[in-house]
Amino acid sequence: MSKMESENIYYEGRIKVPYKWYVGETGSRFFIALRDKKEIWGIRCPRCRKVYVPPVKNCWECFIPTKEWVRLKDTGTLESFTVVHYPNEVIPKKPPVVYGLIKIDGADGSLLHFVGDIDISELKTGMRVRAVFADERAGNILDIKHFAPIP
Numbered sequence: 001m002s003k004m005e006s007e008n009i010y011y012e013g014r015i016k017v018p019y020k021w022y023v024g025e026t027g028s029r030f031f032i033a034l035r036d037k038k039e040i041w042g043i044r045c046p047r048c049r050k051v052y053v054p055p056v057k058n059c060w061e062c063f064i065p066t067k068e069w070v071r072l073k074d075t076g077t078l079e080s081f082t083v084v085h086y087p088n089e090v091i092p093k094k095p096p097v098v099y100g101l102i103k104i105d106g107a108d109g110s111l112l113h114f115v116g117d118i119d120i121s122e123l124k125t126g127m128r129v130r131a132v133f134a135d136e137r138a139g140n141i142l143d144i145k146h147f148a149p150i151p
């Protein structure tokens with residue numbers, strides 16, 4: 001086989017495709033509470049008692065429906081973080097952008113979100129943070145603008 005027959009040529013490109021998808025009954029309830037009440041709700045598995053936030057319809061470990069809604073605080077602990085220093089069209093903020101894994105008080109697992117109102121040099125795992133809600137909310141995860149350190 002000659003090189004001409006075995007070589008594959010690729011062109012890189014990007015496409016933007018508008019789309020819309022239903023977040024489900026569980027997701028809708030979660031996002032409506034964020035939008036209308038600035039409240040963070042999780043959902044508890046009746047068997048293992050794990051509290052998920054964002055809520056899930058079925059427990060990932062027990063594979064049974066979660067049922068019990070749990071009102072959570074707007075506070076948590078920064079478990080991990082990374083700082084993005086370059087602009088990217090999919091990141092709706094100017095760099096530097098801080099992504100954090102936040103363990104919301106009363107929940108198991110972590111929520112990935114932005115960390116803001118902080119000097120990057122002051123970031124540290126284990127720091128306490130509080131949700132800062134967007135002034136205008138639309139029923140999505142960005143209704144929480146970011147999590148800010150608790151002084």
Ligand SMILES: [Zn+2]
Nearest residue numbers: 045048059062
């Ligand atoms: Zn479970």
